[in-house]
Amino acid sequence: MTADLGYGMTLIALGLAVYGGVAAGAGARTGRLALIESAQHAALGVFVLVTSCFALLTYAFLTFDFSVRYVATNTNLGTPFYYRITGVWGALEGSIILWSWMLALYTIILIVRHRVGARELYPWALATMLGILAFFLLVMTVAAPPFQRQAPVPADGRGLNPLLEDTGMITHPVALYLGFTGFTVPFAFAMAALITGRIGDTWLVLTRRWTIVAWYFLSLGLLIGGWWSYHVLGWGGYWAWDPVENAAFMPWLTGTAFLHSVMIQERRRMLRLWNISLVILTFGLTLFGTFLTRSGVIASVHAFTQGSIGILFLGFLALVLLTALGLVAWRWETFRSEGELDSVVSRESAFLLNNVLLVAAAFTVFFGTVFPLLSEAVRGVKVSVGAPFFNQVNIPLFLSLVFLMGVGPLIAWRRASLDNLKRNFLWPVALGIAAAAAAFALGVRSLLAALTCATTVFVAATIAVDFTRATRARLRVGESLLPAMGGLLLRHNRRYGGFVVHLGILIIALGVMGSHAWSVQTETTLHRGETAELAGYRFRFDGLTAVEESNHFKVVGAFTVSNGRVLGVLRPAKKFYPQEQAPIAYVDYRLGLREDLYLVLGDFARDGSQATIKLQVNRLVSWIWIGGVVLTLGALLAILPERHKSV
Amino acid sequence: MNQKRKLIVGGIVIAGALTYMIYAGVTQSAVYFVTPAELRAAPVPGKAYRLGGMVVPGSLKWEPRSLDLSFTLSDGTATVPVRHKGTPPDLFGEGRGAVLEGSWTADGYFKATLIMAKHSEEYKAPHDQSEAGYRELLKTLRGEGR
Numbered sequence: 001m002t003a004d005l006g007y008g009m010t011l012i013a014l015g016l017a018v019y020g021g022v023a024a025g026a027g028a029r030t031g032r033l034a035l036i037e038s039a040q041h042a043a044l045g046v047f048v049l050v051t052s053c054f055a056l057l058t059y060a061f062l063t064f065d066f067s068v069r070y071v072a073t074n075t076n077l078g079t080p081f082y083y084r085i086t087g088v089w090g091a092l093e094g095s096i097i098l099w100s101w102m103l104a105l106y107t108i109i110l111i112v113r114h115r116v117g118a119r120e121l122y123p124w125a126l127a128t129m130l131g132i133l134a135f136f137l138l139v140m141t142v143a144a145p146p147f148q149r150q151a152p153v154p155a156d157g158r159g160l161n162p163l164l165e166d167t168g169m170i171t172h173p174v175a176l177y178l179g180f181t182g183f184t185v186p187f188a189f190a191m192a193a194l195i196t197g198r199i200g201d202t203w204l205v206l207t208r209r210w211t212i213v214a215w216y217f218l219s220l221g222l223l224i225g226g227w228w229s230y231h232v233l234g235w236g237g238y239w240a241w242d243p244v245e246n247a248a249f250m251p252w253l254t255g256t257a258f259l260h261s262v263m264i265q266e267r268r269r270m271l272r273l274w275n276i277s278l279v280i281l282t283f284g285l286t287l288f289g290t291f292l293t294r295s296g297v298i299a300s301v302h303a304f305t306q307g308s309i310g311i312l313f314l315g316f317l318a319l320v321l322l323t324a325l326g327l328v329a330w331r332w333e334t335f336r337s338e339g340e341l342d343s344v345v346s347r348e349s350a351f352l353l354n355n356v357l358l359v360a361a362a363f364t365v366f367f368g369t370v371f372p373l374l375s376e377a378v379r380g381v382k383v384s385v386g387a388p389f390f391n392q393v394n395i396p397l398f399l400s401l402v403f404l405m406g407v408g409p410l411i412a413w414r415r416a417s418l419d420n421l422k423r424n425f426l427w428p429v430a431l432g433i434a435a436a437a438a439a440f441a442l443g444v445r446s447l448l449a450a451l452t453c454a455t456t457v458f459v460a461a462t463i464a465v466d467f468t469r470a471t472r473a474r475l476r477v478g479e480s481l482l483p484a485m486g487g488l489l490l491r492h493n494r495r496y497g498g499f500v501v502h503l504g505i506l507i508i509a510l511g512v513m514g515s516h517a518w519s520v521q522t523e524t525t526l527h528r529g530e531t532a533e534l535a536g537y538r539f540r541f542d543g544l545t546a547v548e549e550s551n552h553f554k555v556v557g558a559f560t561v562s563n564g565r566v567l568g569v570l571r572p573a574k575k576f577y578p579q580e581q582a583p584i585a586y587v588d589y590r591l592g593l594r595e596d597l598y599l600v601l602g603d604f605a606r607d608g609s610q611a612t613i614k615l616q617v618n619r620l621v622s623w624i625w626i627g628g629v630v631l632t633l634g635a636l637l638a639i640l641p642e643r644h645k646s647v
Numbered sequence: 648m649n650q651k652r653k654l655i656v657g658g659i660v661i662a663g664a665l666t667y668m669i670y671a672g673v674t675q676s677a678v679y680f681v682t683p684a685e686l687r688a689a690p691v692p693g694k695a696y697r698l699g700g701m702v703v704p705g706s707l708k709w710e711p712r713s714l715d716l717s718f719t720l721s722d723g724t725a726t727v728p729v730r731h732k733g734t735p736p737d738l739f740g741e742g743r744g745a746v747l748e749g750s751w752t753a754d755g756y757f758k759a760t761l762i763m764a765k766h767s768e769e770y771k772a773p774h775d776q777s778e779a780g781y782r783e784l785l786k787t788l789r790g791e792g793r
Contacts, residue, residue: 341650344657356658360665367669372680382680384697386748389676393668523733525711574737582738582764602734603711612711612734 003068006056006147013049014137016042021130028123028195036123040111043130046137047104054101057146058088066157069150070094076159076579078551086170087160092309093146095173100136102181107133110185118206124192125185132184135316143309159551159579168228176221176248180286182214183255187283190276194327199272199334204262209639215259216635218252223628234585234600236521236616238624241390246369247289250362254282257358260408264351267413273328273335274355280324285362287317292369343415350408357401364393395448399455402509405502406459409495410466428465432458452513456506463499489637497638504631507623514620521616523602528609535617537597538562539570544608552577554586557601557611561590572601572613595619678748684725690751697748698727698757704741720745720757731759738764 020042027035057070061084066072074087074094089098107129114122140146186207193203225245226238239245258278264271291313328335341348367374368385375383410424435457436450444450467488474484489496524532526541533539542558556573560566573586590597596618603612678695686698703726706719716731718741729747739745739762749759 341654344650344653349654353657356661360661364665364669364672368672371673383677384680385673385676386678389672392676393672396668523714525714582740585737603709605711610711612714614734 002060002065003147003149006053009049009053010140013046014141016045017130017134017137021127021134024123024127043107047108050101050104054097061088067150067153069148070146072150072154072157074160076157079160083160083165089173090160090164093144096140096144097146099177102177103133106181106185120196121189121192121203124195125188128188128191139312143312162577162584166232168224172221172224172228175217179214179218179221182217183282183286185210186279190279194331197334212639215255220632222248234587236598241387243369244293246365247292250365251282251285253358253362254278257355260351261355264348268348284321287313345416347411347413350404350411354404357397361394361397402455406462410462428458428461431461446517449513449517456509459506493637493640494642497634500634500637501631504627504634507627507630511620511623515618518619523614525612534615536563541611544604570599572599574601591622593622596621682722683720683727684722686727687725692751692753699746701744702741707741728756729759730756736762736764
């Protein structure tokens with residue numbers, strides 16, 4: 001019953017989306033407003049139907065409706081309430097519903113915001129959105145139907161993948177998908193700009209905040225993913241260059257490039273073709289990411305299900321790219337008459353270099369991710385490149401990018417004079433060199449660590465220089481300190497939001513550097529009462545206990561941690577789920593600003609007399625999460641509407 | 648030199664540096680996927696391999712005190728003796744698939760530096776035997792755990 005209802009609604013939504021897309025396109029061509037209005041109604045209908053599908057599936061999860069196969073495979077009677085809701089998007093079919101729902105939501109917001117005021121571009125953007133939405137609904141009906149009947153109805157379901165029973169899993173996919181789908185809107189407007197031939201600045205201005213919103217969610221998704229990996233997976237890391245992580249990272253890189261190159265076009269009428277291409281590339285990469293993770297072509301720890309869905313995505317990706325590139329070729333002549341670069345030492349060229357490096361980073365990630373496919377196709381041997389490749393190639397790129405982060409916002413437009421350079425960069429450069437020297441004096445002998453210190457301090461100093469200068473200017477006109485600073489942040493929120501994001505990146509860079517350079521780990525087996533030592537900490541094994549939970553039971557170890565005085569007890573565990581073939585490790589940790597204690601129970605003797613543990617002291621990792629919070633706050637500041645006028 | 652030429656030269660320099668970095672990165676960190684049969688056919692000591700196969704039932708030995716793990720990996724046609732220092736991962740076990748990273752040693756065994764256990768996507772109903780196993784484990788732990 002539920003299955004049939006859901007399937008029926010999906011089909012109607014698909015029909016409506018196709019109709020709406022065609023109607024919007026026809027309305028745009030003929031200029032008949034009735035058609036566009038009809039398309040809007042269709043979009044509203046799609047939104048209502050997809051929302052109902054989502055609600056229906058959630059209801060099926062909450063009521064243990066095992067007649068729906070998807071419910072039966074992703075929940076069981078023991079699954080706690082909370083995870084029955086998140087279980088809705090715990091696997092492929094549900095995540096496609098979530099994706100479609102977000103697309104439908106964005107389509108509605110697009111209608112509300114741009115229906116008036118963007119006459120020429122809006123109908124085509126709406127048509128593009130509905131076309132893409134139709135594709136996802138098609139996937140929902142043919143390749144990954146969430147509403148499939150299960151007969152006979154089982155007495156109990158299989159249960160959610162235990163690794164997904166974590167709070168990070170509510171927010172991580174939601175944020176990530178809001179980011180992925182968010183880039184559809186700038187893409188839709190770019191397509192509208194190409195179709196109408198209005199490749200000027202209108203589409204950029206219209207989508208500016210959309211892009212920041214998408215970027216904000218994508219960043220948030222990546223950060224939460226890192227946190228989940230760190231505190232759930234039990235290997236003590238937050239980023240593994242796994243294909244699935246890379247799939248989300250590539251559009252982030254090109255999206256970041258786009259956020260910056262937009263400013264060049266707004267200010268100097270340059271890079272029109274480049275901006276359109278970046279949007280197409282970013283949107284294409286979100287589809288490619290889904291293809292990569294869902295097709296099973298590349299082995300990944302995320303190990304999602306395989307099936308026809310990969311082919312569908314690949315076909316759609318090809319269609320999107322061919323259409324987009326065809327439109328670009330068609331409009332080729334209009335891309336002429338661009339502004340010219342006046343000098344290599346200018347803000348334009350700093351931003352240009354930033355873009356080249358970001359796209360280069362995206363390319364290396366792409367290359368490394370698909371390398372096994374390439375090598376097999378070309379040489380017939382399967383060769384993969386792992387984390388060392390990505391680190392080795394990307395570290396110089398990222399360090400250069402961080403350096404440019406200091407240069408770009410302060411260097412003069414068009415042509416920077418020697419005086420301009422001196423005024424802005426003398427102090428920051430001096431401080432950067434001093435920071436490297438200080439690091440050396442404190443005993444840091446790694447070139448990379450010293451370089452990172454120098455660069456981050458340099459960039460932080462440029463931000464400080466800019467902020468003090470602007471605050472002083474406000475103090476001179478009679479404002480007092482705090483309102484002056486607050487006013488700056490709020491009135492020039494895009495610029496200062498950007499600076500706050502940069503600060504966040506600096507903090508993350510230090511955290512990444514610290515965790516790579518200074519973390520230590522060891523592995524050992526202890527008898528009850530025995531003690532292991534690492535980096536001045538002592539871990540005493542006190543014993544094992546067994547605890548029964550609603551849908552699993554776990555074996556919990558108790559380890560007293562001390563460094564001269566007792567700091568507390570860490571309780572890592574192993575969880576046994578009846579539906580799983582093997583136990584799952586449950587990490588215990590103690591976070592700190594300087595270092596985290598991180599303890600994994602690897603193995604234990606059944607009589608509780610002995611336990612094998614993996615213990616790590618991870619340095620500065622917390623700064624990655626702190627930097628992440630700063631970064632997202634900065635992005636939020638930049639999203640606020642701009643209020644330039646009043647002083 | 649005009650601005651355009653400077654840009655082109657800059658572009659070539661960046662592209663060149665990038666190509667070199669990728670080339671160096673690939674040659675230094677390439678890992679070859681092999682099966683036990685392929686490894687047996689032409690083992691090169693010291694080369695980085697990723698070896699995939701199944702853990703032969705009855706071959707697994709685990710010494711918790713010294714963290715020595717040894718087992719035999721098979722692909723049906725050939726077998727490779729493997730040694731590893733460290734706790735086996737959660738999904739690792741006899742009769743299950745595993746992918747190992749490491750190298751072939753001159754002493755005639757594969758030295759694994761990383762073990763990735765393969766998660767079977769196949770759903771297995773909780774059968775009575777394992778249920779009983781869990782209960783028993785629960786009981787022993789309750790009785791003697793503290």
